Amino acid sequence: xxxxxxxxxxxxxxxxxxxxxxxxxxxxxxxxxxxxxxxxxxxxxxxxxxxxxxxxxxxxxxxxxxxxxxxxxxxxxxxxxxxxxxxxxxxxxxxxxxxxxxxxxxxxxxxxxxxxxxxxxxxxxxxxxxxxxxxxxxxxxxxxxxxxxxxxxxxxxxxxxxxxxxxxxxxxxxxxxxxxxxxxxxxxxxxxxxxxxxxxxxxxxxxxxxxxxxxxxxxxxxxxxxxxxxxxxxxxxxxxxxxxxxxxxxxxxxxxxxxxxxxxxxxxxxxxxxxxxxxxxxxxxxxxxxxxxxxxxxx
Amino acid sequence: xxxxxxxxxxxxxxxxxxxxxxxxxxxxxxxxxxxxxxxxxxxxxxxxxxxxxxxxxxxxxxxxxxxxxxxxxxxxxxxxxxxxxxxxxxxxxxxxxxxxxxxxxxxxxxxxxxxxxxxxxxxxxxxxxxxxxxxxxxxxxxxxxxxxxxxxxxxxxxxxxxxxxxxxxxxxxxxxxxxxxxxxxxxxxxxxxxxxxxxxxxxxxxxxxxxxxxxxxxxxxxxxxxxxxxxxxxxxxxxxxxxxxxxxxxxxxxxxxxxxxxxxxxx
Numbered sequence: 001x002x003x004x005x006x007x008x009x010x011x012x013x014x015x016x017x018x019x020x021x022x023x024x025x026x027x028x029x030x031x032x033x034x035x036x037x038x039x040x041x042x043x044x045x046x047x048x049x050x051x052x053x054x055x056x057x058x059x060x061x062x063x064x065x066x067x068x069x070x071x072x073x074x075x076x077x078x079x080x081x082x083x084x085x086x087x088x089x090x091x092x093x094x095x096x097x098x099x100x101x102x103x104x105x106x107x108x109x110x111x112x113x114x115x116x117x118x119x120x121x122x123x124x125x126x127x128x129x130x131x132x133x134x135x136x137x138x139x140x141x142x143x144x145x146x147x148x149x150x151x152x153x154x155x156x157x158x159x160x161x162x163x164x165x166x167x168x169x170x171x172x173x174x175x176x177x178x179x180x181x182x183x184x185x186x187x188x189x190x191x192x193x194x195x196x197x198x199x200x201x202x203x204x205x206x207x208x209x210x211x212x213x214x215x216x217x218x219x220x221x222x223x224x225x226x227x228x229x230x231x232x233x234x235x236x237x238x239x240x241x242x243x244x245x246x247x248x249x250x251x252x253x254x255x256x257x258x259x260x261x262x263x264x265x266x267x268x269x270x271x272x273x274x275x276x277x278x279x280x281x282x283x284x285x286x287x288x289x290x291x292x293x294x295x296x297x298x299x
Numbered sequence: 300x301x302x303x304x305x306x307x308x309x310x311x312x313x314x315x316x317x318x319x320x321x322x323x324x325x326x327x328x329x330x331x332x333x334x335x336x337x338x339x340x341x342x343x344x345x346x347x348x349x350x351x352x353x354x355x356x357x358x359x360x361x362x363x364x365x366x367x368x369x370x371x372x373x374x375x376x377x378x379x380x381x382x383x384x385x386x387x388x389x390x391x392x393x394x395x396x397x398x399x400x401x402x403x404x405x406x407x408x409x410x411x412x413x414x415x416x417x418x419x420x421x422x423x424x425x426x427x428x429x430x431x432x433x434x435x436x437x438x439x440x441x442x443x444x445x446x447x448x449x450x451x452x453x454x455x456x457x458x459x460x461x462x463x464x465x466x467x468x469x470x471x472x473x474x475x476x477x478x479x480x481x482x483x484x485x486x487x488x489x490x491x492x493x494x495x496x497x498x499x500x501x502x503x504x505x506x507x508x509x510x511x512x513x514x515x516x517x518x519x520x521x522x523x524x525x526x527x528x529x530x531x532x533x534x535x536x537x538x539x540x541x542x543x544x545x546x547x548x549x550x551x552x553x554x555x556x557x558x559x560x561x562x563x564x565x566x
Contacts, residue, residue: 013423013462040438040457054485058438108444 003124004071004116005033006062008081009041015078015229015256017273022077022121022258024271029129029137033075036065042081043088045196053102059088060102064109066116073117075124077258079228083154086118086161120155120163122171122227122257131178139266140290141180147260148184148221149176150212152231153192175257176225179264188215193231198238209234210247223253223284225260232256236278253281263290320350331397342395348375349390352401362405368392371475374447376482377401387445387479407478409489414496421504423462430493433459435486442480442490448473452480452490459497467494468501524565 005026011019026033039062047055062085066074076082092099093114103111119127125134149172159166169190176183191212194205213235216224226232235254242248259272263285274282324330330341333351340355349363364372373390380398390403412429419425427433433456442452455470471494480490518524534542547560560566 007461009457009460009462038454038457040453041436041460043438054437054439057440058436061438061440106440108440 001073002069002071003031003033003128004066004069004074005035006039006042006066006074006076006081006085007035008076008078010229011078014276015232017276018077018227018229018232018256018258021256021262021267021272024267025258025261025265028262028265028267029134031124031129034069036062036069036074038065042076042084044080044084046084046087053098053105056088056091056098056102057106059085060092060112061106061109063089063092063114063116063118064106064112067112068110071116073119073124075119075121077121077227079120079152079154080230082118082120082163083161087158089114089116089118090160118161120227122155122175123163125175125261126171131174135178138178138180138264140264142176142260142264142288142290143180144288145181145285146184146220146222147176147181147255148186148216148219148224149173149189149257150193150216150224150226150231150235151190152226152228153190153195154228156190172225172257176260179260181260184216184219184221186215186219186221188212191215193228193234195230195234198234205234206238206242206245206247209238210242213239213242213248213252217250217252223255223281225255225257227257236281239278251278251280253278253284255281319345320347331395333395333398334400336402337400344395344397346395347391348377348388348393348395348399348401349373351395352390352403362403363391366391369475371477372405374404374477374479375401376404376479385445387447389447389477392447404477404479404482407482409478409481409492411489411492412496416499416503419500421464421500423459423464426459426464426493426496426500429496430489432486432488433493436460436488437485439485441483441485442488445479445483446474447477447479448475450474450480452494455494455497456488456490459493464497464501465505467497468505471495471498527565 007019023033041058042062043055043058045055063074074085076085092102092112099113103109125131151169151172156162156164156166156169163169164171172189173183173185188211191208193212194208198205213224224235226235232254235252239248239251243251255277259274259277262271263269269282269285274285324343329344331344332339333342333348333355334340335352335355335357340351342351342354346354349359349366353359359373362373364370368389368391371389375388375390375393377386377388378384378400379386379396380400414425414429436453436456438453438457440453442456443450443454446452450473451470455467458464458466458470471491474491474494476491476495478491481488484490531539547562549558549560
């Protein structure tokens with residue numbers, strides 16, 4: 001089985017901390033990942049308009065690139081890329097008419113019919129690596145860390161691309177438990193972060209972001225765990241605004257799930273690029289005096 | 300004198316052929332129909348689009364530059380009879396085919412952002428700020444299909460969105476700024492201007508600088524070569540010819556690094 005890795009634009013710029021920690025972890029887990037040599041933007045958001053096919057061309061082109069490499073699967077880290085690619089893939093599998101229209105338009109490429117499977121890294125870790133193997137590789141259990149997994153929308157909705165059967169998602173909980181953390185479930189973990197409304201309707205996005213962050217800490221979590229740079233923007237980068245407007249009672253540390261994976265695998269803080277997180281996130285980890293990585297964390 | 304003029308036209312007129320990019324036809328040589336702005340012209344079959352149009356009587360005041368396929372002044376869009384596809388080429392490089400429907404696109408409007416290269420932050424974010432329309436790309440690939448130089452335009456636009464200025468600079472290296480990419484863009488991007496900015500930033504801030512070049516420039520600026528250059532410019536032709544003939548010259552096939560001239564004062 002050949003697996004291609006699709007990074008996504010933001011992971012190469014503002015969210016290097018999501019990618020670098022994942023790449024180091026994949027190497028430590030001896031996972032043979034190959035970044036697609038050619039790829040474009042995933043489309044960033046799935047177009048819902050029935051007659052708007054042009055916005056599916058970008059994700060389909062990426063899937064064709066994976067198919068050209070002979071890959072069975074393409075793995076993503078970013079929830080948004082996962083969602084956009086997975087939905088475009090379903091469209092190409094299920095809708096004969098739209099598939100033909102898109103394939104005809106992209107007449108310089110091979111026809112695509114949904115040959116490749118789109119997989120989020122959390123599913124990959126559970127299904128391909130396996131929790132038992134992952135557990136055996138943990139060198140720095142995240143003991144004493146109370147973490148709230150935040151799914152947001154795009155890992156779970158719509159249900160036909162949900163990374164788990166709809167209902168009570170547990171994959172994030174299982175993942176963090178394998179890393180040795182104490183997992184705090186909270187009601188707002190599947191609320192939308194506000195998404196692109198942060199541009200068009202910032203008040204609405206800020207309200208929901210505050211609800212999520214307060215929901216996490218009121219449930220006893222010390223930090224939120226994320227898998228999407230847009231969620232990270234709304235829930236972390238915008239915290240300053242929320243504090244200033246008295247919408248939030250305290251700063252809340254946030255991590256990408258891959259950063260915690262790298263720490264737990266004993267890879268140290270350097271690969272995690274904590275310089276791109278809020279300072280408080282690295283400080284929380286440091287305060288836990290986790291063996292062999294406390295000094296490296298703040299680098 | 301051209302082949303066309305010396306060819307024995309009278310004896311075997313049926314076998315006359317036009318050759319090369321010459322607009323003077325041997326008598327009876329074959330011509331083909333092309334359509335310029337919808338009007339039909341019979342032109343010699345071996346001409347480039349540019350020469351064929353001149354043969355047909357057009358005179359280029361603009362839309363023609365180097366005639367060598369590198370200045371980007373003569374982009375041409377054409378269709379062929381019975382083919383839905385648009386084709387693109389440089390008029391000075393593309394040979395006419397029967398029943399081509401041609402249009403010259405010597406200029407295409409595309410906004411160029413103002414910036415000072417000395418003051419610019421050499422980051423992808425600086426490019427995003429100057430050209431926010433970059434993110435209107437829908438990856439339709441029309442740009443790449445339109446490029447007469449075979450540049451992977453979508454790939455360099457994607458590289459920039461991924462923050463990889465060096466990759467964008469390298470992928471766009473063959474761009475001749477003809478503007479056909481911008482003419483076909485669904486997102487209305489001025490790709491070639493964005494690529495030019497990427498190459499400028501790459502050249503000034505990212506590409507490793509050659510120390511020996513900086514050293515040589517400093518020597519030139521210090522006046523090291525002024526005296527000899529002054530002498531050379533005042534020499535007569537005979538003196539120059541003599542100097543040239545007597546110059547020290549590395550023997551052919553001398554193993555690398557084994558030869559040194561006697562006079563090393565300018566090395």
